[in-house]
Amino acid sequence: MKEDGSHQVVPVEVTGENPTPLTPNSYVKVEFNSKRVLKGPNTVSKNQIPAKVLAGLDK
Numbered sequence: 001m002k003e004d005g006s007h008q009v010v011p012v013e014v015t016g017e018n019p020t021p022l023t024p025n026s027y028v029k030v031e032f033n034s035k036r037v038l039k040g041p042n043t044v045s046k047n048q049i050p051a052k053v054l055a056g057l058d059k
Helices: 051-057
Strands: 027-032 037-044
């Protein structure tokens, strides 16, 4: 979910020398454009997520 409340699905692959899988039921932040992820995914705590975004995720 974007900060403006809209949704967009972006495929994410974790690569590198020692990739670690994403934790189930965790929150991640990514920066992306229309074609690909530019930064991330980075795990964030629930209190770092804007209330508007959390409300949209709980739907």
